[in-house]
Every structure is written in C-alpha cells, then in structure tokens.
Amino acid sequence: MSHFIQKILAGLVLFSLTCLANQSISVNSPTPSPLAQELKLQHGDLIFVKASQSSFDKAISQATQKDEVSYTHIGIFDLHLDSVLEAEPKQGVVRKKLEVFLKENPHFDIMRLAPKVAKNVDIQASIKRAEKHLGEPYDFTYTANNGAMYCSELVYEAFLDTKGRHIFSAKPMNFYAPDGTLPQYWKDIFNKLQKPIPQGELGTNPNDMARDKVLIQVK
Structure with a gap:
C-alpha cells in the first residue's frame, strides 16, 4: 500500500473518530430548550406542582400539608428530550413535553439534588429507571x-x-384531614376499589419529599 493511500485512510479514520466524538458530545450534552434555559432546569430536576382547587388536590393537601405551600404532584425533568416524566391520575406514567407539562401545571417550584447527594447519584440511570414504568396505570x-x-x-x-x-x-402514610376526618374523595376512591385505606403503611408524598434534606430549591 502506497504512503499516499495510507495517509488518506488515516485521515478518514481520524475524521470518523471525530464525528463519533462530536455525536457523543451532542447526545450527552444536549442544548436546553429556550424554556428550560429560562427556568435554568438541569437534567433530573424535580418539578413540584402546587395544589389546585380540584377535589384530588384538596384531599392530598388535607392529608399531607404541613407548611404554607402545599405540593400535590411531581415530575422528573429529562433534558435530553425536553420533557417531563410523571405518574398522573388520568393517564398513568407518561412523558410530556416540558411546555405541555407546565401549561397543565402553571404553579410550581423546581428542586434539585443537593451537591453532596448528587455526586453519588447517576441521573441518567435514574431517568432510565423512571422510563421503565412508562405505560403503567396510576x-x-x-x-x-x-x-x-x-x-x-x-x-x-x-x-x-x-x-x-x-x-x-419512605414514611407512614396519612389519608386523614387535620381534624381527624376522612375526606370524601378518599372514601369514594377506596370504596370503588374495594380496598382498605393503607393508613400508616410506608409510602411517599410530594410534601414530605419536598422537605427532604437531599433536595435544594432552585426556583
């Protein structure tokens, strides 16, 4: 093989490796959408939705609110696809574009893993674990x-x-209002399901999660 052909082949190999490297950078470091940039969202941020006036939100707030602000929903931001992974009552576990999610949930706060916690968490692996539940019911x-x-x-x-x-x-769950009564929403739901209310069983809720020391509020 002539020296000239060897130089051409070497150049092609270098070009291919450069393209692959650039493609890898593009995949691993996507450019945030204008909306994500405006909100300064990072990959894996959690969007906590504030309570509305729906019966569902009122029932959750009555059972879990401990501070002035009450959260009734959470979504996981995926920077790579400019979307939010969530489990919501009507559709179950779904992915929605960030713009759509925020249009449906206009009142929110953004929280992020504290640096000392984030260094021990693979955010992309966390996103992948959430994706495995896509399609499951609420x-x-x-x-x-x-x-x-x-x-x-x-x-x-x-x-x-x-x-x-x-x-x-995970903490013991509560479904009762501060006055000790059970909101009608929960009565109707569990009667329809013919299931016992899991009062005291370990679980999670947005308000407790928002107060967890592993998170910091960024917006």
Missing part, C-alpha cells in the same frame, strides 16, 4: 410493587444512589 391504592405508580412513588423508585439505595425516605 396507583390509586398507593401500595408498593403492584404494577402501578403514583407520582412520588415514581420519583422514589427512580432515584437510587450508586449502591442501589433509595435516596428519599
């Missing part, structure tokens, strides 16, 4: 390992540290 029974997911359960199961441990804490 978990109206609020119980574990039943092929269905509620919003904070999706976050809880997705975010593990590099040793496979949950980074959020």
